[in-house]
Amino acid sequence: xxxxxxxxxxxxxxxxxxxxxxxxxxxxxxxxxxxxxxxxxxxxxxxxxxxxxxxxxxxxxxxxxxxxxxxxxxxxxxxxxxxxxxxxxxxxxxxxxxxxxxxxxxxxxxxxxxxxxxxxxxxxxxxxxxxxxxxxxxxxxxxxxxxxxxxxxxxxxxxxxxxxxxxxxxxxxxxxxxxxxxxxxxxxxxxxxxxxxxxxxxxxxxxxxxxxxxxxxxxxxxxxxxxxxxxxxxxxxxxxxxxxxxxxxxxxxxxxxxxxxxxxxxxxxxxxxxxxxxxxxxxxxxxxxxxxxxxxxxxxx
Amino acid sequence: xxxxxxxxxxxxxxxxxxxxxxxxxxxxxxxxxxxxxxxxxxxxxxxxxxxxxxxxxxxxxxxxxxxxxxxxxxxxxxxxxxxxxxxxxxxxxxxxxxxxxxxxxxxxxxxxxxxxxxxxxxxxxxxxxxxxxxxxxxxxxxxxxxxxxxxxxxxxxxxxxxxxxxxxxxxxxxxxxxxxxxxxxxxxxxxxxxxxxxxxxxxxxxxxxxxxxxxxxxxxxxxxxxxxxxxxxxxxxxxxxxxxxxxxxxxxxxxxxxxxxxxxxxxxxxxxxxxxxxxxxxxxxxxxxxxxxxxxxxxxxxxxxxxxxxxxxxxxxxxxxxxxxxxxxxxxxxxxxxxxxxxxxxxxxxxxxxxxxxxxxxxxxxxxxx
Numbered sequence: 001x002x003x004x005x006x007x008x009x010x011x012x013x014x015x016x017x018x019x020x021x022x023x024x025x026x027x028x029x030x031x032x033x034x035x036x037x038x039x040x041x042x043x044x045x046x047x048x049x050x051x052x053x054x055x056x057x058x059x060x061x062x063x064x065x066x067x068x069x070x071x072x073x074x075x076x077x078x079x080x081x082x083x084x085x086x087x088x089x090x091x092x093x094x095x096x097x098x099x100x101x102x103x104x105x106x107x108x109x110x111x112x113x114x115x116x117x118x119x120x121x122x123x124x125x126x127x128x129x130x131x132x133x134x135x136x137x138x139x140x141x142x143x144x145x146x147x148x149x150x151x152x153x154x155x156x157x158x159x160x161x162x163x164x165x166x167x168x169x170x171x172x173x174x175x176x177x178x179x180x181x182x183x184x185x186x187x188x189x190x191x192x193x194x195x196x197x198x199x200x201x202x203x204x205x206x207x208x209x210x211x212x213x214x215x216x217x218x219x220x221x222x223x224x225x226x227x228x229x230x231x232x233x234x235x236x237x238x239x240x241x242x243x244x245x246x247x248x249x250x251x252x253x254x255x256x257x258x259x260x261x262x263x264x265x266x267x268x269x270x271x272x273x274x275x276x277x278x279x280x281x282x283x284x285x286x287x288x289x290x291x292x293x294x295x296x297x298x299x300x301x
Numbered sequence: 302x303x304x305x306x307x308x309x310x311x312x313x314x315x316x317x318x319x320x321x322x323x324x325x326x327x328x329x330x331x332x333x334x335x336x337x338x339x340x341x342x343x344x345x346x347x348x349x350x351x352x353x354x355x356x357x358x359x360x361x362x363x364x365x366x367x368x369x370x371x372x373x374x375x376x377x378x379x380x381x382x383x384x385x386x387x388x389x390x391x392x393x394x395x396x397x398x399x400x401x402x403x404x405x406x407x408x409x410x411x412x413x414x415x416x417x418x419x420x421x422x423x424x425x426x427x428x429x430x431x432x433x434x435x436x437x438x439x440x441x442x443x444x445x446x447x448x449x450x451x452x453x454x455x456x457x458x459x460x461x462x463x464x465x466x467x468x469x470x471x472x473x474x475x476x477x478x479x480x481x482x483x484x485x486x487x488x489x490x491x492x493x494x495x496x497x498x499x500x501x502x503x504x505x506x507x508x509x510x511x512x513x514x515x516x517x518x519x520x521x522x523x524x525x526x527x528x529x530x531x532x533x534x535x536x537x538x539x540x541x542x543x544x545x546x547x548x549x550x551x552x553x554x555x556x557x558x559x560x561x562x563x564x565x566x567x568x569x570x571x572x573x574x575x576x577x578x579x580x581x582x583x584x585x586x587x588x589x590x591x592x593x594x595x596x597x598x599x600x601x602x603x604x605x606x607x608x609x610x611x612x613x614x615x616x617x618x619x620x621x622x623x624x625x626x627x628x629x630x631x632x633x634x635x636x637x638x639x640x641x642x643x644x645x646x647x648x649x650x651x652x653x654x655x656x657x658x659x660x661x662x663x664x665x666x667x668x669x670x671x
């Protein structure tokens with residue numbers, strides 16, 4: 001049998017087949033282990049060290065953490081992320097659901113409309129931020145246009161008003177993510193059995209009650225996914241704020257991500273910055289780990 | 302004035318016409334089954350009665366009232382769906398009571414009505430469960446409970462048993478029939494299963510390609526099919542249809558059928574006068590399997606028996622019966638023999654034809670000759 005492999009050769013080939021996937025995957029595995037999880041551990045250690053402008057590995061216990069929680073700016077950042085996160089999540093879900101319901105009425109040009117609503121998600125946050133910054137800038141955008149059209153008393157200066165600037169960021173962020181949330185809800189709505197809606201019609205339920213009592217309760221998994229996606233986007237939001245307000249006016253639109261950046265790279269407080277980064281990671285993990293756990297458990301059973 | 306009157310109803314979707322003028326009238330307490338192959342328009346017709354599909358043309362009268370434009374909720378009907386269409390976020394009690402709740406029935410009355418229906422359907426112990434925790438048969442009961450609790454004028458059933466396994470389907474069929482007899486409700490029921498149609502209906506409407514083929518009692522549809530389609534669709538095993546030529550023997554018409562090398566001549570009993578006009582022309586004759594038997598089990602009391610010897614080509618015992626297949630008039634035909642009959646393929650045996658049950662069809666128009 002000249003063509004058949006010897007028993008030894010077959011064994012080598014089988015060993016090769018067993019090891020090849022592991023060999024191919026191992027470089028990326030090692031890189032991720034080092035650059036993602038390794039740096040998470042490193043950052044965590046830095047938050048317990050005396051690091052300032054440069055890493056300093058001497059142990060400082062909870063000093064950086066207490067400085068973080070005593071910092072006035074961190075308080076503002078936390079306050080802002082609450083306002084921003086809450087308004088962003090609620091507005092996106094309410095508007096997304098509303099758009100999805102309207103788009104689900106078997107209207108013409110649904111495909112085109114869906115694409116139009118989804119496009120903002122394709123833009124990077126920097127582009128969105130810059131565009132909205134121009135649009136809301138009193139000297140450049142909406143207000144100037146209104147004045148030129150003859151509405152001299154028109155005024156919309158939230159972008160430069162330290163009390164209102166955070167809301168302009170909410171507007172831009174909602175504009176960007178609503179289409180995506182709408183697509184999620186639309187997929188959920190499409191999965192609902194049409195006979196159930198017919199049954200409810202015969203039962204005498206008006207359209208709004210059909211939505212409220214029968215359809216929306218069935219979208220619970222979509223709500224959960226939407227909240228998780230939006231919440232981690234909110235906590236990570238950095239580029240949008242940098243592009244639109246740079247955290248200003250003053251510190252009025254500072255959020256944990258911009259706080260971390262400015263403490264690490266312009267205020268030479270790497271320890272505090274590391275503590276704030278670890279804190280953000282913990283919050284996101286607290287959101288996502290239970291979600292992944294429940295999702296994975298469902299798909300396994 | 303009939304209770305439900307479907308008067309020349311048509312349905313168009315753009316250029317295509319799915320219902321081409323349906324006329325059906327039934328009385329209060331009737332159980333109308335719409336039966337036909339898929340795509341015949343039976344479900345569309347049911348949806349139009351429910352108000353879920355618009356009526357393109359024609360008139361729909363329920364108890365003397367025109368309901369063409371009436372909203373489904375105001376038609377005083379209830380419907381059981383193929384997928385059951387239970388509301389997954391509500392309990393069984395919530396599902397059954399939802400229609401009453403929407404009609405603003407006070408809570409304690411609602412509770413009483415739900416309990417009454419649950420007792421009737423033997424689902425009292427399931428009232429606090431969610432539909433996701435129920436088996437197929439239990440969901441079916443809940444769906445029926447939701448329809449029953451409102452005590453409407455008309456019940457609509459859209460293939461309610463097609464998602465159940467074979468045994469459960471037979472049980473539920475019996476229960477639906479009992480329910481109909483006990484409540485005296487008027488029901489319109491859609492199915493593609495002709496056995497369901499035969500067992501449940503007081504009136505069967507056989508439909509094909511958007512047209513009503515025949516409307517009648519189960520017995521009429523079975524014994525007196527109006528055309529070839531109805532003859533072939535109703536009954537299992539289906540009616541034997543064979544080519545024959547009408548010839549005159551002693552001035553009486555007989556059907557001459559090719560049988561092997563020779564011919565078989567069956568005397569005409571039914572529709573004799575009409576078939577006189579078909580002298581020397583080809584027809585298709587229909588004989589139910591139970592009208593072709595062994596001589597011992599032939600019905601000599603009511604029937605007119607004509608015996609002949611034929612070669613058996615296949616034997617199919619079913620337990621309750623033995624079906625013998627033989628070649629006649631260019632087709633394989635099924636004969637229902639006495640259970641326990643010992644036959645083997647290739648064997649010559651005596652067959653008894655009950656010619657009083659024979660019907661004839663025009664091969665071109667496929668209509669019954671009568």
